Amino acid sequence: xxxxxxxRRFPWLAWAGAAWIALLVITALLAPVLPLRDPxxxxxxxxxxxxxxxxxxxxxxxxxRQGEDQLARVVAGIRPALVLGLVVTLLGALLGGVLGVAxxxxxxxxxxxxxxxxxxALAFPVLVLVIAARAAFGASLVVIIAIxxxxxxxxxxxxxxxxxxxxxxxxxxxxxxxxxxxxxxILWRELAPNLxxxxxxxxxLGFAVVILTEGGLSFLGxxxxxxxxxxxxAEGAGEIRHHPHVALIPATVMFLxxxxxxxxxxxxxxxGGRRRxxxxxxxxxxxxxxxxxxxxxxxxxxxxxxxxxxxxxxxVMAVDDVSLEVAAAEVVGLVGESxxxxxxxxxxxxxxxxxxxxxxxxxxxxxGVDVLRGRAEDVQRTLGTAVGMISQNPLTAxxxxxxxxxxxxxxxxxxxxxTRAAARRRALELLxxxxxxxxxxxxRSYPHELSGGMRQRVTIAVALANHPSLLLAxxxxxxxxxxxxxxxxxxxxxxxxxxxxxMVFVTHDLALLGEIADTICVVYGGQIVxxxxxxxxxxxxxxxxxxxxxxxxxxPAAPSHTPLAVIPGHPPVPRPDDRGCRFAPRCxxxxxxxxxxxxxxxxxxxxxxxxxxxRGDDEPA
Amino acid sequence: MSRPESPPLIEVEDLxxxxxxxxxxxxxAVSGVSLAIASGETLGLVGESxxxxxxxxxxILRLVRAEHGRVLxxxxxxxxxxRLRRRVQMIFQDPVSSLNPARRxxxxxxxxxxxxxxxxxxxxxxxxxxxxxxxxxxxxxxxxxARRPHELSGGQAQRVCxxxxxxxxxxxxxxxxxxxxLDVSVQAQILNLLERxxxxxxxxxxxxxxxxxxxxxxxxxxxxxxxxxxxxxxxxDELFRRARHPYTRALMASVPGKPFGVPPASRLIEGxxxxxIDPPSGCRFRTRCPRADQRCADVAxxxxxxxxxxxxxxxxxxxxxxxxxxxxx
Numbered sequence: 001x002x003x004x005x006x007x008r009r010f011p012w013l014a015w016a017g018a019a020w021i022a023l024l025v026i027t028a029l030l031a032p033v034l035p036l037r038d039p040x041x042x043x044x045x046x047x048x049x050x051x052x053x054x055x056x057x058x059x060x061x062x063x064x065r066q067g068e069d070q071l072a073r074v075v076a077g078i079r080p081a082l083v084l085g086l087v088v089t090l091l092g093a094l095l096g097g098v099l100g101v102a103x104x105x106x107x108x109x110x111x112x113x114x115x116x117x118x119x120x121a122l123a124f125p126v127l128v129l130v131i132a133a134r135a136a137f138g139a140s141l142v143v144i145i146a147i148x149x150x151x152x153x154x155x156x157x158x159x160x161x162x163x164x165x166x167x168x169x170x171x172x173x174x175x176x177x178x179x180x181x182x183x184x185x186i187l188w189r190e191l192a193p194n195l196x197x198x199x200x201x202x203x204x205l206g207f208a209v210v211i212l213t214e215g216g217l218s219f220l221g222x223x224x225x226x227x228x229x230x231x232x233x234a235e236g237a238g239e240i241r242h243h244p245h246v247a248l249i250p251a252t253v254m255f256l257x258x259x260x261x262x263x264x265x266x267x268x269x270x271x272g273g274r275r276r277x278x279x280x281x282x283x284x285x286x287x288x289x290x291x292x293x294x295x296x297x298x299x300x301x302x303x304x305x306x307x308x309x310x311x312x313x314x315x316v317m318a319v320d321d322v323s324l325e326v327a328a329a330e331v332v333g334l335v336g337e338s339x340x341x342x343x344x345x346x347x348x349x350x351x352x353x354x355x356x357x358x359x360x361x362x363x364x365x366x367x368g369v370d371v372l373r374g375r376a377e378d379v380q381r382t383l384g385t386a387v388g389m390i391s392q393n394p395l396t397a398x399x400x401x402x403x404x405x406x407x408x409x410x411x412x413x414x415x416x417x418x419t420r421a422a423a424r425r426r427a428l429e430l431l432x433x434x435x436x437x438x439x440x441x442x443x444r445s446y447p448h449e450l451s452g453g454m455r456q457r458v459t460i461a462v463a464l465a466n467h468p469s470l471l472l473a474x475x476x477x478x479x480x481x482x483x484x485x486x487x488x489x490x491x492x493x494x495x496x497x498x499x500x501x502x503m504v505f506v507t508h509d510l511a512l513l514g515e516i517a518d519t520i521c522v523v524y525g526g527q528i529v530x531x532x533x534x535x536x537x538x539x540x541x542x543x544x545x546x547x548x549x550x551x552x553x554x555x556p557a558a559p560s561h562t563p564l565a566v567i568p569g570h571p572p573v574p575r576p577d578d579r580g581c582r583f584a585p586r587c588x589x590x591x592x593x594x595x596x597x598x599x600x601x602x603x604x605x606x607x608x609x610x611x612x613x614x615r616g617d618d619e620p621a
Numbered sequence: 622m623s624r625p626e627s628p629p630l631i632e633v634e635d636l637x638x639x640x641x642x643x644x645x646x647x648x649x650a651v652s653g654v655s656l657a658i659a660s661g662e663t664l665g666l667v668g669e670s671x672x673x674x675x676x677x678x679x680x681i682l683r684l685v686r687a688e689h690g691r692v693l694x695x696x697x698x699x700x701x702x703x704r705l706r707r708r709v710q711m712i713f714q715d716p717v718s719s720l721n722p723a724r725r726x727x728x729x730x731x732x733x734x735x736x737x738x739x740x741x742x743x744x745x746x747x748x749x750x751x752x753x754x755x756x757x758x759x760x761x762x763x764x765x766x767a768r769r770p771h772e773l774s775g776g777q778a779q780r781v782c783x784x785x786x787x788x789x790x791x792x793x794x795x796x797x798x799x800x801x802x803l804d805v806s807v808q809a810q811i812l813n814l815l816e817r818x819x820x821x822x823x824x825x826x827x828x829x830x831x832x833x834x835x836x837x838x839x840x841x842x843x844x845x846x847x848x849x850x851x852x853x854x855x856x857x858d859e860l861f862r863r864a865r866h867p868y869t870r871a872l873m874a875s876v877p878g879k880p881f882g883v884p885p886a887s888r889l890i891e892g893x894x895x896x897x898i899d900p901p902s903g904c905r906f907r908t909r910c911p912r913a914d915q916r917c918a919d920v921a922x923x924x925x926x927x928x929x930x931x932x933x934x935x936x937x938x939x940x941x942x943x944x945x946x947x948x949x950x
Contacts, residue, residue, distance in 0.1 A: 171719035
C-alpha cells in the first residue's frame, strides 16, 4: 500500500524498554563518578548503613546483612550483567549467524553438517557443562562467557539458517542472480539487510535469557566471583521473611531488565514481522435496515450491506451499500479487480474476515435467516448446511493431514446427521458427480496426492455435501490451467442446473462470467457499479469502468501489436469518507459533479448502473 | 527449431533440464527443446503449468543447470554465465517479491550499475541513468526514487523491475508471466509499455505466459509447449488462424468467451495432464488427444514444416480449414 504503514511503528512499550536499558547503561558508565558508597564497605563497621536497614533517604535500596549499601551493590551488578549479556549475545549471534547463513545459502554438505551440529548442540545439557567447568577452571568470567556463547550458537544458527532458506528462494534473490550478482554481493546486499532485523530481535531476547541464566547459576552458587544481581538475590533469599527488601529490590531490577530486553526484542520483531493471523474477531453489527423482507425467502438476499474493516492503516469501506438478490437456480457473477471488494461481499455473507475488527450494516438473509442478527445457533446451522463454499486455492481449503474421506464425510455427520456408513456411501456418489473416477481410492488419498483440478473437484464435493441452496464460489478456477478451468466451469454449471442451486461466482475474468453467469455485477471500490443480465452487459455496457474493463483486454480480432486501451492509475482503497464516484479519478467522462456527489443508481428494467454520465447506446464501446 | 531470416540472437539447442524427484528419480521439466529468437523479435511461449515453460526461461539465463544441450548467444556459447546475464535480463511474475524489501527504488534500479559499473548504463553518472530509466518506464524519479517496494502497487513494482533490467542496456528480456499477477486494467498498461520499450531500447523478447490473448497481442511468433516438449511453432497470425496441433487447438478452445472460435474444448480435450515424473511414451499429448492411435504411443513425433516458419510435432495434424467456420459466431 502506498503511504506510511502504521503497523510498522515501534510500539511505545518497546520504547519504555529501550529507555530502561539506556538508564542502566548510563548508570553503569557513570558509576565511578556518582556519589555512591563503596559496594563492599560494611556498614556495621563504617556506621553509615545499618544491618538490614530499610530503604529510605539514607540508603535508597536499604542495607544488607552486614550493612552493605544495596543501591551501590545493585549498581555494581549492572556492569557484569551487561558485559556478560553483550559479549555472549554478540559472539553467539555472530558465530551462529555466519554458520546459519553459510548453511542456508550454500546448502549441500555444509548444511547437513550444520544441521547435525545444531541438533546435537540443542540437546546438550549446559548446566552439567557449567558445573564441570567450574570444578576444572574455577569461577572465572571468561569461562562462563565461553560456555554461554557455545550454548547460544546453535539457536542463532537455527534461526538464521531458516530465514536464509526462505529468503534465498524469494524472487528478488533469484532476480539478483539473473542480474549477474556474485555470491558475496547477494549475501551482503540481498540477504544480510533482511536478516538483520530478525537476528537483532532474537538477540534482544537472547540477552534477557543470558541475564536470567546467570541469575539462576548465582543462586546455585555456580557463578563468577564478581558481585552480580544473582548473588544479591541468593544472599537476600534467606532473609525474605523478615527483611524482604534485601532480595526483592535486586530481583525487581533484574526482572525489569529482562522484561525491557524482551519488549525491545518483540518490538523489533513486530517491525519486520508479517501480519499475524487473527484468531479472535470482534464484529459489530449496526441497527437493522428499515426494509421489510419479501414474502418468499430467496436463497440469498442482501440489502444495503456495508462492511467496514477497521485496520491499522485506517478504516476501509470494503463493501459499500450493496444490495443483491439471488433466486433459486440463478447464477450471479461478481467481477472486479483486486481490492474491489468482490470477495469481501462473499465474506460478509459468511462472516469471515482477514482483520479482527469489522462493522457490518444492512441485512444479509440466507434462506430467510438473518445471518447478521439472527440467533447464533440458527446462523451457524444455516451457514453450515444451506451454504456451500469453494475457494480459490483448493490446497489451503483442504486439511493437508487428513484423508479425503474424512474431509468429505465430516460435514455430513456433523451438520447433516448421517451415520458414517451412510456418509461414506454419499461421499462416493458425490465424487462420481464431480467427475472423479475410482472414488474408493480417492477417499483414501491425501490432498497432496491429487492434482490441482482433482482437488478443486473434491472441494466442490465437500461444498455440495449437505445439499446447499446457495453455492459461493470465490475465484474457483483462478489457480487452474485453462483446459482444467473449462472442465470445472462446465461441471459447476451442470451441478447448479441439476440441483437448482443459487450460485454466486466471484472472479476477475469478465469473459469467464459470460460462460456461466445469468446476471453480472461489476464491483469497483466496494460498490456494485453496474448490474445487468450477462448478454446485455456485454452488448450494452453502461458504466465507464465496465466499458474500460472490456476494452483493456486484447481484442482477438485486432492484429497483434495493436496498442491496448488503458485505464490510467490503479484501483483505489475505498474509505468511508470518500466523496463522489470512486472511479472519477480514472474516468475519461468525469466531471466536477462526479468528484463531489455520490452517483445515483439508475435503473432501466434489469439494468442497474451507478453513474452520473453512463455511456449511451450510440457511443462507441 | 525454426530458422527466422535475420540472424538469431539466441539459440537453444536440444535443451534437457531435470529436477530430482525423490527416491533417486528425476523428472524432466524440459526434454529436448530447440528454438531460435531473431534479434528484435518477440517470441511468445505458451503452455499450461508443468509444461516446462518457466524452467526453459530460467535455463536460458542458466538459473537452472541444463543436463544436456546448449544456449548460444549471437552464435557463440557464452561459457561465462555472468557475461550472459549482462546481456540478457529477466522479469518475474510477482513484481513485489522480486524487489528487495530492505532497499529503496533508486538503489534497486542502480543494482546492475553497481554490479557491472556505471559504464554499462551508457552516458551519464549513476543518478542520471537511474532517472533516465525510471522516466522510460513511466515513473517519476522524484516521487518514486525514495520509496520502498511495499509502498508500490503491483503495476508500479513491475515498472521498477523493468527499469532495473534496462539500466544496464541488455539486448534481450526474458519475461516469465510478467502480467499474470496484475489487475486487468494494469495489465494493459504494462503490455503497452513493453511494446514501447522494445522499440526504444531495440529489445529482443521471450514472453512466457499461459494467457493466449496476451501472447497473441504481443508476439511475433508463438511456441506452444506441452509436458516439456514443443508442440507447435508459427508466426502469430498463422498460429491463431491455422493451428495444426490438437493441443494448440484445445488450448485455444478453452479460452473463456471462445474468442478464437474453435469447437468447445470438451470435445477436444479430456482428463488431466499426466505426471511429468512418468510421461506417456511416444507423443506426450496422446493420453488426452482425440486423434491418438497406436503410432502415437510408439513413436514420438518429429517436428515437420507445414507452412512458412510453421512447425508442428504431430502424427495427425488438424486440417487447417477444419472447424474454423464458426469464427464469426
